[in-house]
Amino acid sequence: MPAAIKLQEEYGDAIQVVLVHSQNATPEQAVNVALKAKWLGNQAIWTSDYLFSSGGNGLPAFALLDAEGKVVLKGNSNSMKGKIEDELERMLKEASGAPEGTPKAVAKAYSEMAKGNLAKAMVAAEKAKAKPGSKEPDAVIEAAEIALITIQENLDSQLARSTWMLENGYPMDAEAKLKTLSKSVKGNEAMAAKVAEIQAKLEAEEMQEIIKAAKDLAKIESKLYDSPKDEKAKKKLADFASENAGNAVGKRASKLVEVASVVSR
Amino acid sequence: MRFHPITTAVAAAVLSSSALAQGGVQIGDAPNYTFGEKSFNTQGVKSQADLRGKPVLVDFWGIN
Incomplete structure (x- = not known):
């Protein structure tokens, strides 16, 4: 089993593994190989689309992206297996998801978001915006506004995925996602209403x-x-x-x- | 420290052409990508934007 799939199974929803087939075969042929090798049945995404060039020589190659989508490590998947695991561990332990240079007052919003607490993240960002302190208040307000947009985008993205799951034959996955989201937005009426709206569709006859x-x-x-x-x-x-x-x-x-x-x- | 938008755009263009010249993404790049209809098990993930907030391991493999 490729190490990447093992990592997906080990870390579950905390990471996303994307397997890109980049040789001459149809998407169905590529996934058929994975099926026969018993690599399916986890959360890994399989694609034959051109995402970007790994820039490496030969296969297997990888690019490890952080929570902000930036490449932090790349190379040969086999020879750098240990480094990938170490880097993933480090990212999962340390990453709050806050962009570099985020003022401390706003960083809490990102760490709450990373923990899956969107309502608490919103409270933290709004608090930072309302009381930016006397040291660089403009920078704090600007960062807080960016955090508020990021939190909203995070929620919208998760709601869109839940809706997609409902409309595309994954109702149980939608149910699990909405259950987690419900907890995540508890205490924020506007957010909770959006989640409830999709939950109602799931409960429809x-x-x-x-x-x-x-x-x-x-x-x-x-x-x-x-x-x-x-x-x-x-x-x-x-x-x-x-x-x-x-x-x-x-x-x-x-x-x-x-x-x-x-x-x- | 703030960067002038034009300076940033020029820097991004230089970075982008440098990445291309070297034949692929470089450390620090944030590639944009989307998943087409034929992708398998996307569960509604349409692009890198939907994966923000978690580490992503992109593994390039081949059948042979």
Whole structure:
């Protein structure tokens, strides 16, 4: 198993691993290799899109980006495996997510955001803006305003992802995300209202059939990820996809059918 | 210390051309990227903006 996938499984939601296939194969062929190797079933994203150039010589290569999206380490994935782990540990321990040079008064907003407490982050940023202190007040106010925008963007991004999950056949993932978000925004009425609005969609009657289908697909996926050559599981998946052709879960299943049915090169 | 926007833009252009000349991202770069429809298991992540706040390990691999 590539070290990157192991790291995704080890750290879960705290990090994101993106596997970029960068040789001559279709996206389905690339994911089919991952399926057969039993590398699926975690949170890693697989793509054959050109994201950016690693700039390295040969594969496997990597780029490790920090919470702000800046490259902090790059090189050969195999020879630098230990360094990647050390750097990840350091980032997760130390990073508050505050941009460099953030005044101390505003840094709390970022550390609360990093802990997943958006309502508390908002309070900290608003407090810093209202009482910037006598030392460089303009800089504190400016930084606090940037923090407020960042917090709002963070919430909007998570809400957009939850909505995407609901509309694209991942209702259980949406439910888990919204549950976490609910805690995160507790105490901020405006934020809580936005979360509740999406939660209501999840609880709607017409969504219950989708939730049941998603649970059924999860069982088939689990079987297929454990036994990728199991023809029965493949057939079950194909049947499920055609039975659910009209809904988002069926669309998800069809995508997996395409991956599972790739004939080895 | 504040940077003049034009100075920053020129510096970014120089950085960008230098990165290109050296054939890829450099330490300190913040690459913009998006995931297309064919990407697998994105769970609604559309671009690097959706991943802000957590470390991202981009691993380039090949079948052969």
